[in-house]
Amino acid sequence: MKAVTDPAKLLLERLLRLLRWRVWIQEKLQPTEWQITLLWAALVGGLGALVSLIFKGLAEGVHDVLTGSGAGVVESMRQLPWWGVLALPAAGGLLAGFVLLLGRRIARGQSSTDYMEAIVIGSGHVPIRSSLVKSAAALFSIGSGGSIGREGPMVQLSAVIASFLGRWRQFTPPQLRLLVACGAAAGIASAYNAPIAGSFFVAEIILGTIAMESLGPLAVSAVVAALTVRGLTSEAQLYKVPAFKLNSAWEMLPYIGLGLIAGVAAPWFLRSLKAAENFFVATKLPLIARLTLGGLIVGALAIKVPEVCGNGYSVVVDILNGHVAWLALAVIFACKWLATAASFGSGAPGGVFTPSLFMGASAGFLFGTGVHAIWPAGAANPGAFALVGMGAFLSAASHAPVMAVIMLFEMTLSYDIILPLMLCSVVAYYTAKGFEDRSLYSEALKRKAAETPGGLAFEVGSVAELMKSKPPTLRAGARFAEIAELFLSMRVNNLYVTDGEGRFLGAVSLHDIKPYLGEAGLAELVIAKDILREDFPRVAPDASLSDALGGFLNFEAERLPVVARDGTLLGSLAKGDLLLALVERRKKP
Amino acid sequence: MLMSNYFSSVMSLPELIASPDALVLDLKVASGEEAIRALHQRLRSATPDVKNAEQFLQDLLDRAALASVCIADDVALPHARTPAVDRIVLAVARTAAPVAFDSEHPGVRLVFLVGTPKAAVSEYLQLVAALSRLLKNPGTRAALLTAPTEDEFRAVLARAQKR
Numbered sequence: 001m002k003a004v005t006d007p008a009k010l011l012l013e014r015l016l017r018l019l020r021w022r023v024w025i026q027e028k029l030q031p032t033e034w035q036i037t038l039l040w041a042a043l044v045g046g047l048g049a050l051v052s053l054i055f056k057g058l059a060e061g062v063h064d065v066l067t068g069s070g071a072g073v074v075e076s077m078r079q080l081p082w083w084g085v086l087a088l089p090a091a092g093g094l095l096a097g098f099v100l101l102l103g104r105r106i107a108r109g110q111s112s113t114d115y116m117e118a119i120v121i122g123s124g125h126v127p128i129r130s131s132l133v134k135s136a137a138a139l140f141s142i143g144s145g146g147s148i149g150r151e152g153p154m155v156q157l158s159a160v161i162a163s164f165l166g167r168w169r170q171f172t173p174p175q176l177r178l179l180v181a182c183g184a185a186a187g188i189a190s191a192y193n194a195p196i197a198g199s200f201f202v203a204e205i206i207l208g209t210i211a212m213e214s215l216g217p218l219a220v221s222a223v224v225a226a227l228t229v230r231g232l233t234s235e236a237q238l239y240k241v242p243a244f245k246l247n248s249a250w251e252m253l254p255y256i257g258l259g260l261i262a263g264v265a266a267p268w269f270l271r272s273l274k275a276a277e278n279f280f281v282a283t284k285l286p287l288i289a290r291l292t293l294g295g296l297i298v299g300a301l302a303i304k305v306p307e308v309c310g311n312g313y314s315v316v317v318d319i320l321n322g323h324v325a326w327l328a329l330a331v332i333f334a335c336k337w338l339a340t341a342a343s344f345g346s347g348a349p350g351g352v353f354t355p356s357l358f359m360g361a362s363a364g365f366l367f368g369t370g371v372h373a374i375w376p377a378g379a380a381n382p383g384a385f386a387l388v389g390m391g392a393f394l395s396a397a398s399h400a401p402v403m404a405v406i407m408l409f410e411m412t413l414s415y416d417i418i419l420p421l422m423l424c425s426v427v428a429y430y431t432a433k434g435f436e437d438r439s440l441y442s443e444a445l446k447r448k449a450a451e452t453p454g455g456l457a458f459e460v461g462s463v464a465e466l467m468k469s470k471p472p473t474l475r476a477g478a479r480f481a482e483i484a485e486l487f488l489s490m491r492v493n494n495l496y497v498t499d500g501e502g503r504f505l506g507a508v509s510l511h512d513i514k515p516y517l518g519e520a521g522l523a524e525l526v527i528a529k530d531i532l533r534e535d536f537p538r539v540a541p542d543a544s545l546s547d548a549l550g551g552f553l554n555f556e557a558e559r560l561p562v563v564a565r566d567g568t569l570l571g572s573l574a575k576g577d578l579l580l581a582l583v584e585r586r587k588k589p
Numbered sequence: 590m591l592m593s594n595y596f597s598s599v600m601s602l603p604e605l606i607a608s609p610d611a612l613v614l615d616l617k618v619a620s621g622e623e624a625i626r627a628l629h630q631r632l633r634s635a636t637p638d639v640k641n642a643e644q645f646l647q648d649l650l651d652r653a654a655l656a657s658v659c660i661a662d663d664v665a666l667p668h669a670r671t672p673a674v675d676r677i678v679l680a681v682a683r684t685a686a687p688v689a690f691d692s693e694h695p696g697v698r699l700v701f702l703v704g705t706p707k708a709a710v711s712e713y714l715q716l717v718a719a720l721s722r723l724l725k726n727p728g729t730r731a732a733l734l735t736a737p738t739e740d741e742f743r744a745v746l747a748r749a750q751k752r
Contacts (some may be wrong), residue, residue: 477655512710521721522714525666527656530717531710 008481013520015484020517022488023510033558033576034216036491037175041182041217044165045224048158048186052225053232055135055157056191059150062143066092073145073310077302085306086299089343092144093295096137096348097288103133115159115184119206124176126163131156134349141291141348145309147298147339151191152351158187158225172468174580178214181207185218186225193229193238195222197407204400205439211583238313238411241320244384245416247377252420254371254378258385259392259424261367262360263431266396269359270436272337273352276345287347294346298339307332308339311351312358319361319386320412326369326382333362356397357390364389387417388424395425396432399439404429463548464541466581467562467571473498476505476532480523483508496561496569497532503567506532538563541570548578602715606723607747609701611635611680612739621690621697625649625667628680628702638675645673645704659694660721663687663730668703670713677712678704683733683742698734699724723749 066088069076077085106129118126138153162183166176181202189198199218203210246252280290301308307315315332318324324332340355368385371378379385387408395404404425409418472490474483474497486495487510494507508528516522537555539548541562551560552575559572611631618624629649633642648669652658658667680702687696701720705713723729729749736742 479656509710512714515711516714516718519718519721521660521725522718525658525660525717525721526714529652529655530668530670531714533710534707 009520012481012484012523015481015488016517016520016523018488019484023514023517033574037178037217037576038220040165040169040179041221042224044162044179044182045186045189045221046228047161047165048183048221049190049225049228051157051161052154052187052190053229055139055154056150059139059142062139063145066144072314074306074314077145077306077309082303085302086296089145089295089298089302089309090292091295092140092146093291093293093346093348094288095140095144097291099137099140100133100287100349103130103137106133115156115163115180116206118159118163119177119181119184123173124163124166124171124180126156126160126180128160128164131160138349141295141343142350144295145298145302146295146348146350147308147310147312147336147343147355148348148350149311149352149354150350151188151311151354153349154191155184155187155351158190159183162186170468172466172574172577174466174577178217178580181214182217182221185222189222189225190229192407192411193226194407194410195219195226197403197410198222198225200403200406201400204403205398209583213579213583239317239320241387241412241414242383243416244381244387244414246419247380251378251380252423254368254375254385255388255420255424256427257371258364258367258389259427260431262363262389262392262424263396263428264435265359265363266356266393266428267432267436269337269356270397272341273344276341277347280345280347290346291348294342294348297342301335301339305332305335308336311354312336313354316358316361316386316390319365320383322381322383324365326366329362329365333359333366336362356393360390360393361386362389363393384417384420387412387414388420391421392424392428396428397439399429399433401425401429461544462541463539463543463545463562463573464570466545466577467541467573469571471496471559471561471569471572473569474508474528476527476529478528480526483513483528484517484523492559494536494557494559496572497528498569502569504538504561504563504569506534507536507561508532536561539573540565545578545582548573549582552578602712602719603747603750605677605679605716606719606750607743609679609681612742613682614736614739614742615685616682616700617685618688620688621653621665621667622650624665624682624684624688624697624700625653625702628682628700632678632680632702632704635680636678638678639673639704640675641673645669645671648673649702649704653690657691657693659690659697661724661730662694663696663698664724665690665694665697665700666703666717666720667700668705668713668717670705670707670709672707674704674706676706677709677716679716699730719750
């Protein structure tokens with residue numbers, strides 16, 4: 001037999017060989033759309049961890065430059081003269097305001113949608129430029145010692161990366177929202193080194209469901225993020241705590257009291273933040289002046305009590321290890337509350353998650369000390385109360401007790417306190433819920449939702465809203481080589497065939513041609529029309545989601561074509577998207 | 590392999606190839622289209638399974654117009670998936686002189702005309718793959734071109750499949 005030299009034939013043979021490989025790999029691994037989603041989730045996890053680390057590094061860099069000291073926030077504040085302490089947070093506020101003002105020009109027209117809004121009420125679209133501007137401003141409010149958490153921007157940036165990737169790959173809205181949720185989970189997992197809490201935070205608070213369809217990708221993303229952080233830094237658990245011991249069941253009694261206190265204090269903490277925000281808005285000062293004023297208040301407090309600066313992390317570590325006297329802590333507690341209200345209220349970009357951990361730890365420690373004074377056996381170690389107080393406060397503030405318990409456990413790796421922690425978090429949750437139906441996060445979301453036409457949730461009602469438009473199509477006369485090439489590049493199992501006017505004729509199934517990929521002779525003869533299946537099921541664009549689901553139940557395919565009444569092929573509907581949308585809908589009454 | 594009922598109830602795929610529904614040696618036609626029409630006519634009178642002869646012919650011609658049906662310089666495989674047939678039908682011809690099917694295939698001598706029910710995608714591919722495999726062999730092609738009788742022609746097809 002003579003050697004084949006025709007370049008077209010050589011190309012065809014190569015294509016067929018590649019397609020055989022693809023089919024082989026597909027059959028061995030059988031990656032479904034869910035598994036592909038997991039791969040994307042993993043990628044988002046890695047990238048999210050990287051941007052989180054970069055932001056953290058930058059914030060520390062800004063802090064080093066502003067204070068001239070590489071020590072922690074509180075420590076470097078102690079080293080500054082009084083006027084420096086007073087001026088620094090104000091200067092930070094000024095710079096942050098300047099960046100925000102400048103950024104308005106760059107991000108003109110972009111909303112300041114944060115990741116939670118994007119997931120809950122949006123289409124998963126997190127605007128890149130305005131997020132970057134906000135994060136850049138946050139570098140200054142955080143680096144200058146503002147009483148605000150750096151973890152919020154870390155999570156936001158991680159979500160931005162996810163949103164960017166998803167939009168680049170043209171994900172459908174449910175997929176995009178899931179991917180952004182993965183980004184947020186990755187951000188939390190890297191910020192707090194807490195992968196379980198990261199996935200549950202997003203599932204419980206933002207998605208409102210712990211269905212495996214969404215929890216699986218969230219977990220993968222969080223795990224990869226945590227691995228990335230652990231691989232690149234030497235961080236273990238966030239808070240190193242001494243061992244605690246529950247000596248008798250009676251010790252649980254005071255914890256119920258702590259739960260009640262946290263349940264009352266957390267809503268008041270949130271209300272005070274809101275009140276501070278209203279106060280600053282009522283001053284009618286321009287944004288830069290407001291931020292500077294907020295910084296000035298923090299600076300003034302920090303002259304006597306430098307512990308108010310920063311997210312409160314180092315103070316919490318001291319509290320947990322019993323290095324702070326209760327009287328001093330009472331002063332710090334009150335000043336930190338004020339400082340956080342000043343920073344947050346003035347509009348300083350940053351998070352309040354870590355500051356609320358501080359509030360819980362101080363409240364817990366103070367309560368524990370009080371109990372210890374009256375009944376020493378009932379509260380042997382006030383440090384344990386601090387730990388449990390963090391969880392309880394978090395649970396009451398976020399309305400997410402499951403996440404709070406897991407997060408506390410992951411941040412401290414202390415299993416000894418799990419019983420009081422669970423009890424206390426649940427008590428705090430119910431107390432807070434009875435008190436106030438708003439949580440740390442529901443407030444902003446409700447406000448946004450009111451502005452968004454069409455109600456609270458981005459509700460997907462019909463197939464048309466869910467489908468992916470412009471699916472890869474073939475002409476009826478397409479050659480086998482063309483079919484093989486498209487199958488190779490598109491990673492689908494069925495290619496749709498349309499006529500000249502874009503009307504759907506049927507689908508070519510990879511399954512049908514699979515046994516013949518070795519037959520080059522056949523490849524020269526067969527065109528799409530020869531092997532297209534006209535009876536391929538299709539869904540109408542105005543069909544309801546449950547009708548569409550019926551289509552998938554009767555036919556084994558990952559995607560179905562969406563075909564208009566006049567026969568025009570409009571797009572394709574993925575089974576994974578449909579299931580996600582149905583899961584999302586189920587959780588919303 | 591389990592054959593579905595798209596091949597006739599008694600015949601398997603190799604049997605269908607070895608004894609097609611119609612067989613003509615030394616078909617005298619001047620063009621590919623004439624060859625298709627002639628074989629279609631034979632098939633129509635040979636089997637009741639061609640339900641709608643006009644549509645079948647139209648589908649065959651439409652397909653041939655859409656893209657080449659030749660699998661070698663001298664072999665054409667006109668075919669159609671059509672609702673006009675109830676099972677896979679096959680008609681085979683050897684032309685008396687080379688005929689042109691298209692500009693790239695001016696000298697076709699062997700014509701295998703296939704009609705397949707719409708739903709029989711994989712059976713269609715099986716048949717076409719089997720035909721193209723055995724007609725790739727130059728020895729088989731030469732034997733078919735020189736077979737003196739219809740019986741000998743069928744025998745060559747039967748033998749070729751066993752190789």
